Amino acid sequence: MAEKVHPGVDSPPHLPPPQSKHAAAPGSTYVIQLPKDQIYRRPPPENAERMKKLAKTNRRRSNRLCRCLGYTLAAAILLLILLGIAAAVFYFVYKPESPKYTVDSIAITGFNLSSSRPMSPEFDVSISANNPNDKIGIYYEKKSSVQVYYSDDRLSAGVLPVFYQPVNNVTVFKTALRGNNIVLSRADHSELLTAQTEKKVPLKLNLKAPIKIKVGGVKTWTINVKVKCDLTVDSLTAKSKIVSKHCDYSVKLW
Known part of the structure; x- marks a missing residue:
């Protein structure tokens, strides 16, 4: 059975609801603080x-x-x-054509392979320059170079003559190449002796020629011609003969 509430007995008082700490009294002003990065200005x-x-x-x-x-x-x-x-x-x-070069003959002196002393070899080289063009002449300028190598050892060096080669012309010129106080390594000295005994001495001839082309009455800027020849001679003497030869050349226009 439900209990009865008897009059006269004090009932618990009705407490007001708790107020928030942030609740403001009527008529008060709210102050809201925002971070600076959330403040937008117009x-x-x-x-x-x-x-x-x-x-x-x-x-x-x-x-x-x-x-x-x-x-x-x-x-x-x-x-x-x-x-x-x-x-x-x-x-x-x-109809321009590139000039062509070949080594015709080579005479060698100054080699003494029976001694290990420094040598001063001399090469008299005969080179043919062929200008096959019908309307183009070639000026051979200064600062040319011709060098003879055995393996990586430079044996002698010299220059080409300065001259003008007309159209459809083959010019054969001789150039004297000189070496001074050349000392070969022991291995190269031994290999050179063996090659001369076999009458197959490999040499390299490098030629660099600055030229100018003449077209009508106009002369061009300097063009560099490079020639690399692989030669094989039968001996290192004044009567040496070329057994085989192969030349490649390139032209640098600028």
């Missing part, structure tokens, strides 16, 4: 106008730069086309 109108003008200026500059680059690229392409046309016209009109 820029003044004049700043927006300034940004628009700046953007327009940047676009104009970008357009100018693009136009300038476009003009430069177009000019470069046009120049290449014109150069290509000029080169094609030059080739079909003059």
Whole structure:
């Protein structure tokens, strides 16, 4: 059975609900604090106008730069086309051919392989230069060089004569190459003795010739011609004969 509440007995008082610590009294002001990175400011109108003008200026500059680059690229392409046309016209009109070189003979003195003392070998080399062009002459300039090697040892060096070679011409010139106080390593000395006994002495001749081409009345800039010849001679004497030879050449236009 339910218990009855008798009158006169004090009932527990009704307590008001607990108030929040942050609750403010009526009529008070709220203060809200935000972090600085969450505070947004609205820029003044004049700043927006300034940004628009700046953007327009940047676009104009970008357009100018693009136009300038476009003009430069177009000019470069046009120049290449014109150069290509000029080169094609030059080739079909003059039909240029590279000069050809070969070693005709070589006389050797100053070798004494029976001793280990320093040597001063001398090479008298006869070289043929062939200009097969019908309308192009060749000027051989100063600062040329001709060198003879055995293995990696340079035996002698000299220069080419300065001369002009006309069209359709074969010029044979002799050049004297000299070496001074050449000392071979023990291994090279032994190999050279064996090669001479077998009458197969391998030599290398390197030639560098600065030339200028004459086309009509016009003379070009200096062009470097390089020739590398692998030679085999039967002896290291004044009566040596060339057993075999092979020459490669290259032309450097600039």
